[in-house]
Amino acid sequence: MTAVDFLLWVRGPGLTIASIIFVLGMTLKFFEIFMLGRKKNLAELRGSGVKEGFKTIVTRSGHVDTYSTRHTKFTHIAGWVFHIGMFIAIFLLAPHIEIFKTFLGFGWPALPTPIVDLATVISMITLLAILFHRITNPVLKYLSVGQDYVVWALTFLPLLTGYMAYHHLFFRYEWVLGVHILSVCLLLVFFPFTKLTHAFTLFISRWYNGMMAGEKGVQQ
Amino acid sequence: MSEATLERGLKALKEQIDTPIALFFSSCTHCGMCATACLFYTETENPAYTPINKVEPMRRLWEQEYTLIGRIKKAIGMSKPITDEELEEWQEYCYNACSLCGRCTMVCPVGNDITYMIRKMREGMAAAGHAPEGLIGASKRAVKIGSPMGVKLPALQAQARHAEKDLGMEIPFDVEGAEYMMLMSSMEIMNYPEYMEAVAKIFRQAGKTWTISSEAFEATNSGIQIGSSDIARELVSRVVTAAEKLKVKTVISPECGHAYTAIRWEGPNLIGRKFPFHVKHILEVLDEFRAEGLLKTEGFEEARMTFHDPCQLVRRGGVVEQPRNLLNMVSKDFVEMKDHGIMNWCCGAGGGVSANEDAAELKMQAFKRKKSQLDELNVDTLVTACANCRIQIEEGLEENEMDIPVVGLTEMLAEHLVEDNKTEG
Amino acid sequence: MTEITNETQFKQGLQQLSLADQRAVGARFVEHVISLADDERISFAIRVAKNKDAAEDELAAAFKSAKAAALDCYTRCGADADWSEQAGYFVARAASAIVAPEKDISGDGPAWTAAMNSRMARTCSIIDANTDAESQETGQQYRILEDLLNS
Numbered sequence: 001m002t003a004v005d006f007l008l009w010v011r012g013p014g015l016t017i018a019s020i021i022f023v024l025g026m027t028l029k030f031f032e033i034f035m036l037g038r039k040k041n042l043a044e045l046r047g048s049g050v051k052e053g054f055k056t057i058v059t060r061s062g063h064v065d066t067y068s069t070r071h072t073k074f075t076h077i078a079g080w081v082f083h084i085g086m087f088i089a090i091f092l093l094a095p096h097i098e099i100f101k102t103f104l105g106f107g108w109p110a111l112p113t114p115i116v117d118l119a120t121v122i123s124m125i126t127l128l129a130i131l132f133h134r135i136t137n138p139v140l141k142y143l144s145v146g147q148d149y150v151v152w153a154l155t156f157l158p159l160l161t162g163y164m165a166y167h168h169l170f171f172r173y174e175w176v177l178g179v180h181i182l183s184v185c186l187l188l189v190f191f192p193f194t195k196l197t198h199a200f201t202l203f204i205s206r207w208y209n210g211m212m213a214g215e216k217g218v219q220q
Numbered sequence: 221m222s223e224a225t226l227e228r229g230l231k232a233l234k235e236q237i238d239t240p241i242a243l244f245f246s247s248c249t250h251c252g253m254c255a256t257a258c259l260f261y262t263e264t265e266n267p268a269y270t271p272i273n274k275v276e277p278m279r280r281l282w283e284q285e286y287t288l289i290g291r292i293k294k295a296i297g298m299s300k301p302i303t304d305e306e307l308e309e310w311q312e313y314c315y316n317a318c319s320l321c322g323r324c325t326m327v328c329p330v331g332n333d334i335t336y337m338i339r340k341m342r343e344g345m346a347a348a349g350h351a352p353e354g355l356i357g358a359s360k361r362a363v364k365i366g367s368p369m370g371v372k373l374p375a376l377q378a379q380a381r382h383a384e385k386d387l388g389m390e391i392p393f394d395v396e397g398a399e400y401m402m403l404m405s406s407m408e409i410m411n412y413p414e415y416m417e418a419v420a421k422i423f424r425q426a427g428k429t430w431t432i433s434s435e436a437f438e439a440t441n442s443g444i445q446i447g448s449s450d451i452a453r454e455l456v457s458r459v460v461t462a463a464e465k466l467k468v469k470t471v472i473s474p475e476c477g478h479a480y481t482a483i484r485w486e487g488p489n490l491i492g493r494k495f496p497f498h499v500k501h502i503l504e505v506l507d508e509f510r511a512e513g514l515l516k517t518e519g520f521e522e523a524r525m526t527f528h529d530p531c532q533l534v535r536r537g538g539v540v541e542q543p544r545n546l547l548n549m550v551s552k553d554f555v556e557m558k559d560h561g562i563m564n565w566c567c568g569a570g571g572g573v574s575a576n577e578d579a580a581e582l583k584m585q586a587f588k589r590k591k592s593q594l595d596e597l598n599v600d601t602l603v604t605a606c607a608n609c610r611i612q613i614e615e616g617l618e619e620n621e622m623d624i625p626v627v628g629l630t631e632m633l634a635e636h637l638v639e640d641n642k643t644e645g
Numbered sequence: 646m647t648e649i650t651n652e653t654q655f656k657q658g659l660q661q662l663s664l665a666d667q668r669a670v671g672a673r674f675v676e677h678v679i680s681l682a683d684d685e686r687i688s689f690a691i692r693v694a695k696n697k698d699a700a701e702d703e704l705a706a707a708f709k710s711a712k713a714a715a716l717d718c719y720t721r722c723g724a725d726a727d728w729s730e731q732a733g734y735f736v737a738r739a740a741s742a743i744v745a746p747e748k749d750i751s752g753d754g755p756a757w758t759a760a761m762n763s764r765m766a767r768t769c770s771i772i773d774a775n776t777d778a779e780s781q782e783t784g785q786q787y788r789i790l791e792d793l794l795n796s
Binding site for chain 1: 237239240241243244246247248249250251252253255256261262267268270272273286287289323325326327328329330331332336391422445457477484485486487488489492493495498499530535536537538539540556559562563613
């Protein structure tokens, strides 16, 4: 198989298969979650909690606890920086928008490439720092399981290979681009079956958290 | 309780898993932020006390039972089964090192209600026979005698007679049609008899009818602490039966945090139907009296004071403003701790920790958080509204050689009541 | 000749006393129930309370140790009630009332607080004995106060 054959395969059938697994997997995931159901709360409520639920989706992006904020500064800042950088790299790079356009039928304005490039670099550096933090911080070291590292690698690889492809580093461009797309395929395939699902479920979790507190009249 | 086995435990735990639990496990990225919200972690720096770790066996059970990948892994023998040894280890994490205070729930960036998870985890632990001895004893006494501390009716009646002499008024027992039915906690009956007197004085002034049921006077509920819905249901239904029999409009939960959670929030869900009466915490009732102008006080405390928020009342119960409104009636120098209200730090003894002898040392270590909060503040008096917080704080202050009197809010208010019969005699 | 027959008279009688006298009469209330508690710290508080020349720091030390005695024998939330221990708890509380430094004195004064806690202690011992006996503590306290007022 030549580099071009490889690139054509991952960009065509490879990406399509990965996308189908992603969509079906996420559908299954949500089915698994919601089929469990939740008992109706029979206590005399102070409010429906619906409003607090939506409020918490937003407010939980920050912190209400001064002590925790002070002691988890790194996690906070690194978390924000890497997520924003990754968002820029995925959704605001012109070639990526072209791909979304073929899937969705519409596009949106891109950021200038050097800015996306910078965001990618910052994201990668932050991810490396996050990894270092994970293996050195006693709590994170204790909590971490194999999947945490797999998920880290699945997130890091597309950024690295994308950066390499853009700068034509080390290997033949077609190979690197092919590997980049392959890494994205891997991310998509693993997504529904790992904690990467938090990207979707966290909003619903926050909603439940705020809603259950709101029912009791606790404002967050 | 019927015989506890691993099998029963896993079955009970499996039944606890619902949509929020699945969402929470799907959302956790092991970021570790919940650790810094937990006083058992901050004061010991034991990573095993990280809140989300306290439910790790439940996470695996969820994965193995309720996800496709988990089931495949289980079928081909690639998943680690939950064992008795493991649950025995986790007993320390989810009972000794957790007061169900709810702080982790407030900081988790993905929004996991970890307290809700641990409460459910305990259902499995209790059914598997991995609950602490102290809590098992308390639960057995609660079911058999009606009180986790073995307080029987004659003891309550003796306390009531004492209060009657002291106040020159009758303590009403079993009065049908009274507006309020007062519950007590064993802690108050045994250690703080002033509470009953204070309530009697305030209700006399407010001119409201109230009663104590001789059949169900105990408010505390060991069932929700140990994690046994069966026990919790039995204890709640005694109160419901008594309240329905006496046809009261409102049942009052005493100055005890978890008693409030048990009867106010879990109660109707445990018995599976709505209550035909309201449930209010004593401070809610007193604040209503205040708003209606029925609570008349005179004079102010000279001491500089602060309020310790009982977790189940405030963060997990939504009674936040009421204690502050009441305190301001009798204090001109009321200061808040840095983290207060819904972000207050637990005293270290809630959620069954105080009834658990295995946790005796740990709860004093956890108290150091409260100590740091108080050190920053320089107050003369600490006010709270939970007999359990109160005794833990008193003990902690004593151990740390800090000289700060601890008083119950209801009693403090009662001391400032304008007494109408003052000129008598 | 003063005679005390009810709580109002009792309370007024106590409140008209000087602080030192309140401590002293409170000490006698505690003495009356001291058999229910086996603790040197309580006897110490009684001695200090009876001494009208006791210095502030002596009072503070006695207060501190009496409070510690109370914390040593209270019943933990959820623990099985031991009413004889509990009687000791109230004796210790009564003892701490009579030596409380001025800033720590609660509303009704040291003698009144000591009287109430001593009665609670007696009540606990009756619960412990599981009898129907009526507590005679109140009447005894009236006699103690009468003695003092009439002497």
